[in-house]
Amino acid sequence: MLELAAPQSIWSIRFKALRQERIAMFGVFVLALLALACFSVEWLEQLCGLTGVETDLLARFEPPSSLHWLGTDEAGRDELMRLLRGGRVSLSIGLIAALGSSLIGIVIGACAGYFRGAFDSILMRFTDFMMSLPSLPLLIILAALDLTKLGFSADFVRSGDAGYWRIVVILIVLGWTGVARLMRASTLALNSSDFVLAAKAQGASTLRILSVHVIPNAISPVIVATTLAMGRIILVESALSFLGVGIQPPSTSWGSILNNAQELLISDPPLAIYPGLIILISVVAINFIGDGLQRAFDPRSVGRN
Amino acid sequence: MIRFISWRVAGLVLVLLIKSFVIFTLIGLMPGDPIDLLMSANPNMMPEDVAKLRAIYGVDEPLLSRYASWLFNALQGDFGFSRIQHRPVLDIVIPALGNTIILTGTAFILSTVIAISLGTLAAIHRGGWVDRFISLLAFLGISVPGFWLGLIFIYVFAVKFGVLPAGGMPRADQPYAPVAYLVLPCLTLVLIEIGGLTRYARSAMIEVLSQDHIRTARAKGLSKKRIIWKHALRNAMIPIMTIIALGFGHLLSGATLIETMFGWRGMGRLIYESIMGNDYNLALVCLLFTTTMVLIGSLIADFSYSLLDPRIRLQGGRS
Amino acid sequence: MTAPSQTQIGNEVLKKPLLEIAELTIRFSSRAGMFKRGPDIQAVTQASLTIQPGETLALVGESGSGKTTLVRSILDLVPITKGVISFHGARTDQMTQQERREMRQRVQFIFQDPFGSLNPRLTVRDLIAEPLVVHRMGTSVERAARVDLVMKQVGLPNEYASRYPHQFSGGQRQRIAIARALVSSPELIIADEHLSALDVSIQSQILNLLTDLKTQLGVSYLLVSHDLNAVHHLADRVAVMYLGRIVEAASKDLVFTQPSHPYTVALMQSMPKLGAGKRIPGQALRGEIPSPLAPPSGCAFHPRCSRATAHCQKAVPVLRHAALGRQIACHHPLEV
Numbered sequence: 001m002l003e004l005a006a007p008q009s010i011w012s013i014r015f016k017a018l019r020q021e022r023i024a025m026f027g028v029f030v031l032a033l034l035a036l037a038c039f040s041v042e043w044l045e046q047l048c049g050l051t052g053v054e055t056d057l058l059a060r061f062e063p064p065s066s067l068h069w070l071g072t073d074e075a076g077r078d079e080l081m082r083l084l085r086g087g088r089v090s091l092s093i094g095l096i097a098a099l100g101s102s103l104i105g106i107v108i109g110a111c112a113g114y115f116r117g118a119f120d121s122i123l124m125r126f127t128d129f130m131m132s133l134p135s136l137p138l139l140i141i142l143a144a145l146d147l148t149k150l151g152f153s154a155d156f157v158r159s160g161d162a163g164y165w166r167i168v169v170i171l172i173v174l175g176w177t178g179v180a181r182l183m184r185a186s187t188l189a190l191n192s193s194d195f196v197l198a199a200k201a202q203g204a205s206t207l208r209i210l211s212v213h214v215i216p217n218a219i220s221p222v223i224v225a226t227t228l229a230m231g232r233i234i235l236v237e238s239a240l241s242f243l244g245v246g247i248q249p250p251s252t253s254w255g256s257i258l259n260n261a262q263e264l265l266i267s268d269p270p271l272a273i274y275p276g277l278i279i280l281i282s283v284v285a286i287n288f289i290g291d292g293l294q295r296a297f298d299p300r301s302v303g304r305n
Numbered sequence: 306m307i308r309f310i311s312w313r314v315a316g317l318v319l320v321l322l323i324k325s326f327v328i329f330t331l332i333g334l335m336p337g338d339p340i341d342l343l344m345s346a347n348p349n350m351m352p353e354d355v356a357k358l359r360a361i362y363g364v365d366e367p368l369l370s371r372y373a374s375w376l377f378n379a380l381q382g383d384f385g386f387s388r389i390q391h392r393p394v395l396d397i398v399i400p401a402l403g404n405t406i407i408l409t410g411t412a413f414i415l416s417t418v419i420a421i422s423l424g425t426l427a428a429i430h431r432g433g434w435v436d437r438f439i440s441l442l443a444f445l446g447i448s449v450p451g452f453w454l455g456l457i458f459i460y461v462f463a464v465k466f467g468v469l470p471a472g473g474m475p476r477a478d479q480p481y482a483p484v485a486y487l488v489l490p491c492l493t494l495v496l497i498e499i500g501g502l503t504r505y506a507r508s509a510m511i512e513v514l515s516q517d518h519i520r521t522a523r524a525k526g527l528s529k530k531r532i533i534w535k536h537a538l539r540n541a542m543i544p545i546m547t548i549i550a551l552g553f554g555h556l557l558s559g560a561t562l563i564e565t566m567f568g569w570r571g572m573g574r575l576i577y578e579s580i581m582g583n584d585y586n587l588a589l590v591c592l593l594f595t596t597t598m599v600l601i602g603s604l605i606a607d608f609s610y611s612l613l614d615p616r617i618r619l620q621g622g623r624s
Numbered sequence: 625m626t627a628p629s630q631t632q633i634g635n636e637v638l639k640k641p642l643l644e645i646a647e648l649t650i651r652f653s654s655r656a657g658m659f660k661r662g663p664d665i666q667a668v669t670q671a672s673l674t675i676q677p678g679e680t681l682a683l684v685g686e687s688g689s690g691k692t693t694l695v696r697s698i699l700d701l702v703p704i705t706k707g708v709i710s711f712h713g714a715r716t717d718q719m720t721q722q723e724r725r726e727m728r729q730r731v732q733f734i735f736q737d738p739f740g741s742l743n744p745r746l747t748v749r750d751l752i753a754e755p756l757v758v759h760r761m762g763t764s765v766e767r768a769a770r771v772d773l774v775m776k777q778v779g780l781p782n783e784y785a786s787r788y789p790h791q792f793s794g795g796q797r798q799r800i801a802i803a804r805a806l807v808s809s810p811e812l813i814i815a816d817e818h819l820s821a822l823d824v825s826i827q828s829q830i831l832n833l834l835t836d837l838k839t840q841l842g843v844s845y846l847l848v849s850h851d852l853n854a855v856h857h858l859a860d861r862v863a864v865m866y867l868g869r870i871v872e873a874a875s876k877d878l879v880f881t882q883p884s885h886p887y888t889v890a891l892m893q894s895m896p897k898l899g900a901g902k903r904i905p906g907q908a909l910r911g912e913i914p915s916p917l918a919p920p921s922g923c924a925f926h927p928r929c930s931r932a933t934a935h936c937q938k939a940v941p942v943l944r945h946a947a948l949g950r951q952i953a954c955h956h957p958l959e960v
Contacts, residue, residue, distance in 0.1 A: 009747075010744055010745060010790070132600065132603065135555075136562060137592055141335070144335055144580050144581065145334045145335060194736075194737055195743040197696075197741075199758075204754075213743050238450050243562070243577065262456070262566075265460045279450045279453065284448045287447065
């Protein structure tokens with residue numbers, strides 16, 4: 001019946017379905033453009049002869065012009081370049097933290113769902129515990145911790161890198177629970193499927209069963225959740241940086257640009273609008289993609305004969 | 306039923322104990338300890354004095370014994386003094402709790418009511434322009450940075466048009482009515498919550514409306530309105546209660562951000578300031594109170610589940 | 625120790641059986657809640673079977689008779705409560721890791737649902753090659769050649785190898801499953817209702833395929849089925865199960881033409897064309913198979929048996945040997 005049909009894996013079917021989700025593809029386009037701009041900011045700065053880093057106190061609060069498309073900020077830096085630099089930090093934190101927390105969630109969820117029993121109960125109690133902690137207060141504490149008390153050297157703690165990775169780590173530590181639950185639910189459903197039983201009958205190792213049979217079939221909801229998590233993380237990071245506990249000077253992120261926003265509202269209101277606007281645009285794009293993935297990955301779209 | 310409640314309450318106490326220990330440990334990892342700060346205020350102190358003070362305040366003792374003595378005092382109602390405000394911690398926390406309840410309570414009621422109404426409306430007119438409009442608004446709601454919305458409101462209403470205060474608590478020397486101080490923070494908090502709640506309410510209502518017994522009721526010819534209100538809403542209450550319970554904790558997190566931004570003297574702002582100011586006793590108690598509120602919220606939600614779904618009740622209330 | 629095995633009683637050649645199941649009992653506890661244990665279900669009770677090399681044994685019974693549970697326990701997919709399974713005379717509970725692995729290579733399983741038993745993310749080639757990979761048989765070149773060979777044997781064109789299960793029909797998927805079962809050159813293939821999910825027309829195709837493979841390769845089958853047509857086609861010997869017990873076991877001809885246990889008789893009544901020879905006085909099957917949670921006392925079949933007496937209600941009949949290599953568990957079997 002399908003004698004002449006080409007090989008067509010489930011991934012390719014879903015990918016094709018995704019390409020037909022126009023809103024999602026629009027989101028991909030916007031996000032790609034934004035990411036491209038942000039990650040090539042230094043090259044762009046050279047090209048235009050602008051800087052988002054060096055201050056020029058004689059050129060503070062300049063309105064938009066042909067040189068400074070969005071004007072300059074309170075220290076004379078080009079606003080657009082500053083936003084792009086901030087984007088480099090915010091977008092990368094979003095991506096890394098989302099991937100990291102999903103990885104942990106996948107392992108924990110798959111193990112809980114596959115091995116079951118007491119192991120599962122303990123893991124789930126732990127997950128519930130983590131989920132019930134109020135996130136922002138906890139994030140604030142974790143961000144304010146004195147790392148030297150944990151054994152890190154004082155020099156390392158003060159470096160910009162430490163600040164960056166601290167935020168990534170605490171976002172991962174508090175973010176894995178959603179994916180763990182999803183993964184566990186999928187794994188539990190797959191435990192009784194015949195192809196997993198067939199692999200057990202064959203005597204396949206647990207590692208092989210999990211990596212070849214269980215995880216690839218359980219991972220679709222996780223992919224959607226990871227995408228949406230990226231948007232959520234960008235919002236959380238910007239809130240933390242706004243409060244002054246996230247990314248701190250001299251590094252910039254979109255939220256930290258808004259750190260003194262309430263003063264800016266009086267001196268130069270647009271400067272308080274731009275960073276939030278760009279956050280909104282990125283998160284909307286990411287959510288478009290996530291929603292599109294959800295529709296494309298709907299298992300009902302791969303029908304049985 | 307009694308067994309159910311007491312089982313859950315016992316669980317709550319256990320979780321609280323664990324959480325208080327975890328938070329205690331975290332606070333201990335914050336920069337400096339009380340003696341360091343005393344030292345920085347008083348550069349003339351000698352190392353021997355410092356060592357003596359350390360011994361007196363028990364700062365050098367192992368974690369567990371410090372925790373034990375804190376717990377011992379706490380159970381007697383003594384939560385220590387705030388380092389910054391030089392007052393007993395409870396004196397500071399209780400009024401702040403009240404302020405937070407005013408803010409989050411109002412936001413909670415408003416956002417729940419609006420979200421359920423909008424979600425139901427969207428579900429009923431599924432696919433139509435009403436649905437698409439509401440879905441779009443909800444979508445924007447979950448994508449927008451909350452504090453940025455607050456900033457925009459402050460700009461429009463306070464800076465540009467001056468009709469509302471930019472923040473702070475009700476004061477006698479300002480021309481604004483007391484309730485005016487509540488408007489912007491509450492509005493911002495509601496708008497942050499409402500996106501997610503509406504989407505969830507919408508999908509819950511869609512699922513309920515497509516259930517068989519609803520179709521039967523429609524076939525029987527009951528008027529649409531009666532169907533909605535009587536059957537569908539009641540069935541949708543369970544998933545809705547879930548999201549309300551989860552939203553409660555989320556609301557408290559949001560309150561931390563909003564209160565700090567608008568200078569509303571509630572628990573959220575207190576948490577922020579106490580952590581920033583290394584005020585250990587205060588931070589610890591604030592976090593505990595917040596956590597307890599979330600736990601009580603989920604306990605109430607569980608309790609209402611069993612009221613709503615007789616199946617859970619009949620099984621003896623296994624959660 | 626165990627009951628005298630088939631080979632000693634009958635006038636058969638003294639060969640060691642390929643697979644021997646002795647007094648197998650499998651009991652589950654059902655779960656009523658998170659901590660409470662529900663009542664025990666005894667899915668299999670004191671079942672004994674043997675399969676000789678090259679022989680096809682069919683395990684027959686209604687759904688709920690415990691057949692699937694029994695065969696799944698052979699490969700340890702279901703834990704055993706009591707009893708012994710021996711492969712080539714070696715007890716499975718005393719096997720070393722290595723011996724266990726070898727047994728899993730030499731005993732292959734075909735599941736009922738042709739779609740559910742194939743991982744949708746793997747290509748046909750990968751699916752069929754899985755046993756070779758797990759048991760580390762051959763180099764990748766040798767494996768590819770072996771996969772091509774078994775695909776030819778089951779009638780799957782070579783171009784199918786890079787496609788995915790969802791691109792095929794039920795019958796083709798079952799061929800893939802059969803190919804997978806053949807690829808490690810097994811001695812015994814356990815097929816659990818592997819025809820029931822297929823259309824009737826496809827069933828006969830697969831049936832013929834299995835018959836051909838049996839003649840060509842000399843592999844033993846343990847066929848689990850409630851389809852007497854397929855059983856008649858393929859089996860050498862038939863064992864009948866009721867509510868977890870073997871009630872009758874004999875050669876195919878005996879079972880179909882001269883059934884002795886009332887249950888077997890009633891089953892054969894539904895297939896008059898196959899029962900050549902004397903017509904047995906009518907005994908239609910009344911009622912439904914009882915739930916394993918509440919088995920009847922004494923002989924489990926007595927509520928539905930037209931030959932039941934008071935004795936049947938009290939005493940459980942034991943599986944004993946009768947003439948012509950038959951085993952029967954009944955207080956009042958039909959005389960042959």
